[in-house]
Amino acid sequence: MRGQVIAAFGRQYLVETDAGSFVRCVTRGKQGGVVCGDRVAAAPTGPGEGVIASVEPRTSLFQRAAPHRAKPIAANATQTAVVVAGEPSFSDELVCRAIVAAERERMKALVVVNKADLAEATRDALARLAPLGAAGYPVVAISARGDVSPLVERLAGETTVLVGQSGMGKSTIVNALVPGANAETREISRFLDSGRHTTTHARLYRLAPGTAIVDCPGLQDFGLAHLSRAEIEAGFPELRPLLGHCRFTDCSHRSEPGCAVLAAVAAGRIHPRRMELLQRILAAERPAP
Ligand SMILES: Nc1nc2c(ncn2[C@@H]2O[C@H](COP(=O)(O)OP(=O)(O)OP(=O)(O)O)[C@@H](O)[C@H]2O)c(=O)[nH]1
Ligand SMILES: [Mg+2]
Ligand SMILES: [Zn+2]
Structure with missing residues (x-):
């Protein structure tokens, strides 16, 4: 069976088959290297279980890297949306680095300023992003708790990776866009008493045929050691x-x-x-x- 990896946790993968079922897969031997978004061929090993046999060539691999250590984020995505907010504060260098990684993969890129309901902090955030706007990148202000339509327009026909620092509201945006997604946000994780980063692994959500978004764990740095x-x-x-x-x-x-x-x-x-x-x-x- 063929399908797409929609979540990767360690060496376990959730594959959505082209027939529309969900199969929990592992890789055999030292294959590894499977990334959320990969198109794969898998062999069933039991009800709802399988083994990934091969990974199809990727159209893109959005990744960061420390020296000698690649940290893949998502495969086959066409667009990167870097999510920032007025609060907590964000690093414009991290935003810039994520966009450089996207450019390397010929992906489109935009910046999402979430929490637009926090008016004053949002004004400051938009001012800090003016250099990116001048460079030609769309800068879109939304509130995941209110109106997300300026972002929705940008998603059609794309597979968009939502990346950024922790607490910017990526998963809250996913929940606003995908009914029933139930992505864990800070409130829920506090309730469950989990760690600092609320989202712990990348997860792909389909919005419509040909349109998807990938929620990612918060990033504290974005190494570009893989780039010349x-x-x-x-x-x-x-x-x-x-x-x-x-x-x-x-x-x-x-x-x-x-x-x-x-x-x-x-x-x-x-x-x-x-x-x-x-x-x-x-x-x-x-x-x-
Ligand atoms: N005021 C306001 N708060 C928001 C908005 N969107 C998200 N938040 C809050 O911001 C906090 C962090 O939201 P998350 O969605 O968990 O952030 P995240 O970017 O997914 O964080 P990680 O998974 O750790 O990377 C939560 O308390 C949200 O309720 C918004 O539009 N306005
Ligand atoms: Mg999250
Ligand atoms: Zn020069």
Whole structure:
């Protein structure tokens, strides 16, 4: 039988078959490496149970990575929605990093500012996200407790991964979008007395044929050790037309004469905060030899 992995917990996988049934699967031997969203072929081993025999080639693999350790998040997704909120506070560097990882996989990306009902904090959050808006990314304000329609418009026909720091309201958004999803949110987890991160594994929910969202555990960091210097630079779309136009081919865009990127910043065509984030990320992930 063929199907899609809709949840991955350790080495256990929940597979939704193309026929519409749910099968609890394991992998045999040292295959591993199965990710939420993977399309798989599985062999039944009992009622509602099976073994994953093979994984189909992926159209995308959204992942973060520490040096020598990849941390896959979701396979075959077409879009990343980074969820932030006015409260608790968020890191614009983490947002930027997640978007760079999405760009690497040719996925679309947008930022969702949740908790729009907290008006003052939301205004501040939107102001901090202005550089991303200027770079061309949609920035959509919603309240998971109220109106989520500005987000719904962006989801049609896509498989969207909801990522972000803990407590931003990803699972609350899922519950607003998917009747009966019952994703665990902070209130429920407090009640169950579980740990700090409310969501513990990625889970795919179908909204309509061809439209799905993936709820993920909260992230505290977003390593990009799997990306080259060039891939990190290309993760800033406003830089792409300039790359290769600096006087020196190995230009670091810090202080070199004839730097096309610094010229664009000086001319106000690139937001200085975006440059700052690029340099921070490059310094952390790809220190110059
Ligand atoms: N005021 C307000 N609170 C919200 C909104 N959406 C979510 N919250 C609250 O924010 C808290 C965190 O929500 P969750 O949905 O559990 O957050 P999460 O991003 O899934 O967190 P992790 O699973 O730990 O990554 C809960 O107390 C929610 O009730 C909103 O639109 N407005
Ligand atoms: Mg959650
Ligand atoms: Zn340069």
